[in-house]
Amino acid sequence: MRVPFLEKSRIVAAADQVLAAYAAGTGRQAQPPIPVEDIIERGLGLRLDFVTFAAYPAGADVLGATYVAKKLICINQALLGDRLEGRFCFTCAHEIGHWALHRQLVAPKASHPDDAPRILCRSSQAKTPIEWQADAFASCLLMPEAMVRRAFQRAFGCETLELVNAQSAYAGPLCFDPCAANWPFIADALRQTGGFHNVSKQAMIIRLQGLGLVRNATSRKMAWSNT
Numbered sequence: 001m002r003v004p005f006l007e008k009s010r011i012v013a014a015a016d017q018v019l020a021a022y023a024a025g026t027g028r029q030a031q032p033p034i035p036v037e038d039i040i041e042r043g044l045g046l047r048l049d050f051v052t053f054a055a056y057p058a059g060a061d062v063l064g065a066t067y068v069a070k071k072l073i074c075i076n077q078a079l080l081g082d083r084l085e086g087r088f089c090f091t092c093a094h095e096i097g098h099w100a101l102h103r104q105l106v107a108p109k110a111s112h113p114d115d116a117p118r119i120l121c122r123s124s125q126a127k128t129p130i131e132w133q134a135d136a137f138a139s140c141l142l143m144p145e146a147m148v149r150r151a152f153q154r155a156f157g158c159e160t161l162e163l164v165n166a167q168s169a170y171a172g173p174l175c176f177d178p179c180a181a182n183w184p185f186i187a188d189a190l191r192q193t194g195g196f197h198n199v200s201k202q203a204m205i206i207r208l209q210g211l212g213l214v215r216n217a218t219s220r221k222m223a224w225s226n227t
């Protein structure tokens with residue numbers, strides 16, 4: 001589906017609006033770990049279900065779906081495992097993003113059967129604009145900027161963490177060298193300090209770089225495997 005370009009500031013505002021509406025509706029300010037399932041059900045009044053998507057071609061590739069007319073969000077139940085909690089919560093937040101940003105674009109038409117998926121999210125299509133926008137929204141929702149900045153300040157101080165070395169000569173349980181190879185430790189320090197327990201280290205390091213709090217000045221790529 002084609003979607004209009006959205007400024008990042010509009011995506012940030014949409015995520016903030018969802019959090020504000022949740023606080024107003026429940027009397028509870030969401031704190032990390034941001035309760036995405038409760039936001040879907042109590043905050044937005046949507047149903048949340050876990051399915052296999054076996055009925056769709058290459059269903060295993062489908063991470064989630066948002067059914068606008070049915071006010072229903074479905075998540076691939078394969079993401080429910082503990083090890084994939086970060087991915088599960090990110091997918092929930094991603095579908096909230098579709099609801100907040102795109103539901104008007106896929107208003108049900110008379111020619112559509114009621115159960116047709118209005119937005120179907122496949123991992124193989126993650127780079128399309130509509131999926132990028134929903135990912136950006138999910139990052140803002142799960143890791144609100146002010147909360148991330150407070151946690152970063154407590155963990156690392158006020159300065160941007162410049163990663164000038166690719167590899168460290170040492171690493172231990174009590175301290176680590178902030179080099180590019182140690183990005184999982186940096187991300188995890190933020191998760192622990194800020195309580196962002198339902199986001200992956202990958203999502204956190206991307207958010208930190210997006211906010212300009214971490215800068216990788218080396219040519220070493222931050223590899224995502226085994227983290």
Ligand SMILES: [Zn+2]
Pocket residue numbers: 094095098119120121122130131134
């Ligand atoms: Zn999507």
